[in-house]
Amino acid sequence: MNRQPAPYDTERLRALQRCLSPERFATYLHAAGGDAAAAMTLYDWQIAVAGALGADLQRLEVVLRNALHDQLTARFGPNWFDRTALLDERRRGDVTVARKRLHGSHSPGRIVAELNFGFWRLLLAARYEHRLWTPALRHAFPGLKPQRRAAVERPVTELHGLRNRLAHCEPVLSRDLAADAARIQTVAGYIDPCAGEWIQETSTVATILACRPSHPRLGGA
Template identity: 30%
Template sequence: MQIQPTAAQLKLLEPLISRPRLAPYIAATTSPQAAMELYLWNVRVSAAFAEVIALTEIILRNAMADQLAAAYGTAWYAQAELFDDRTIRGFHSTWRNINMPTDPKTGKPEAKTLRTVPAGKLVAESTFGCWVNLLDKGGTRGEGPYRKNVDYDSTLWRKSLHKAFPNSGGKRTTVFTTASHVRSLRNRAAHHEPLIDGVPLPGQTDRRGRTRRLTLTDAHADVLRLVEYIDKHVATWLGQTSRVPELLRTRP
């Protein structure tokens, strides 16, 4: 059900949302009521994006995890020699936050080991950013004289992850760029940030030095494209059922 408040209800909502949060919408419109209508549209379009991204995230991580397990074993994530420090920190954080069931005999949580924690548990609870990072070129591991470069292109991608994206053309950079765009969109929508001016891409600037932005149409296309790299038929279905295009057409 869409939020369709009356003019009086919009006026009541305004002070509850806060003036600073409404500032971008006020700047983009001609009246407080119009600003509130645009704000609520932003809420709706964020929710619509969240629907398609939720499925995309699950499809992505399962496809990647399947190929990593096939190449490196079920506990692939425990092989530290494969990863850079950034990835290791990500998996360590996930591991630390996994809650274990209570042992009825002792009344204490079960021991957290590779045997007691199913691989699927770590896969499901790792962040989207962690999966996107596995598609990057890789960073470094260790410190001082033990510091070494970790090349994901020649290890993770060529040995396993390229198989997760049969329709991508085989280039890691292609998949990483698309996945990074989806991550930027996901983070912005999840944190209720404005989407009315598109999706800012961290670290990217145009010729004038301004932060580069994706239009919402292009951002939606990138979500579907990421799924298409894995399965074209699912991407087609997702595009046909997504609420995003209609909302973009009906922006206040």
Template identity: 40%
Template sequence: MRDDVVPVKSAFTYTPGCVAALEASLSAERLGTYLRKSKGNREQAIRLHIWNTAVSAAFYGPLQCLEITLRNAMHARLSEAYGLTWYDDPSGILDHGTHTRIAGAREDLKRDGYPDDPPHVVAALPFGFWIMLLGAGGRMTAGGKANYEMTIWRKAGFRVFRHSRVTRKAAHKPLNYLRTLRNRIAHHEPIIDRHLAADYASIQQVMAWMAPDIGLWMDHHSRVAELLAFSPDSPDLTF
């Protein structure tokens, strides 16, 4: 066989025993989501589960690109405004929830034996943390309410989205919605009820606001459009 020829797998045969084993392994509750979509057809439900898994995998790369671009840009701009260890909050701008998440990230680093330094702290903070910094700001530890519009957005955040004139609220909205997509994928949950084409368009839009060249690179290597065009009923779909 030539090295450049990829063998095509034959369609998988779903015997009654295989379907029963898959149902037991996936759990009746989990498969129930797909059964409802498939009107009780177990083989179609399993194919829909495969499609969900394949599309979730396809979204992993673009979501990773979005998250890393956002966190590194936010860290760079906040470092310019408040210093490299801005998360120590010497200016007293961060709300209680933000402090809690930073403390949790540092505890995780300590437990796992990693250095407590800016590269590791930044990498340990989750996607939702950075999106939270684009919110309005919540209750301060010492009382009162943080004003992220003034202390984060106008000082640093707007520069993250330098290729647009987007407002803080407009930047926050699609990212917060994409956060739920990322979390569902990370927890192996169904995403079939979401408007996935719109989700991908949101990723493309936010990347264009932040780093259009990286967005084009991301889109070139993405399989999302290909998978969304693939019928969930296809016997040839793999993950």
């Protein structure tokens, strides 16, 4: 069970600022108008909302990669990633790295699971419009009308950027996090309405956003 943090007295705040580094803490201190206790509360809140967004992104990533893999398999076979005419050199390199991490287990499903979000995002890029999107990948998004590649690439690229910021523990205070959560649900819904509904129903992002710290200097609700 999560416990409420102990009060942020002056000595404790100084210690935590040293632990977090003055450079990192400065972002939150600025957002809190110089109030260190409010800045620490804001830092705690961002960790909570980052965890909620990360959970939503994890659900989307699995749904997305499986949908793309299914369509590429249907069109090019289960080992589509070994067809040199399909992927550019860097993406083939990603597959090689994935294989090395598996230490001998090279089933298509295992390889797909090892390929990161960036790999799948780049399969939606303009360079693959004719090689992958038109013959195969557009079918992964039956809920997208009309089926324009850029209409999927844009939100997935945005979400990949968000995922990287969260993975590197970077601040996301300036982002429209409600829009990010909606973007995750929308892309999942393009793949399957049930997936979009599942992410919406299990997401805690809206609840945490509604609890943004209300200190006057933070401008919260």
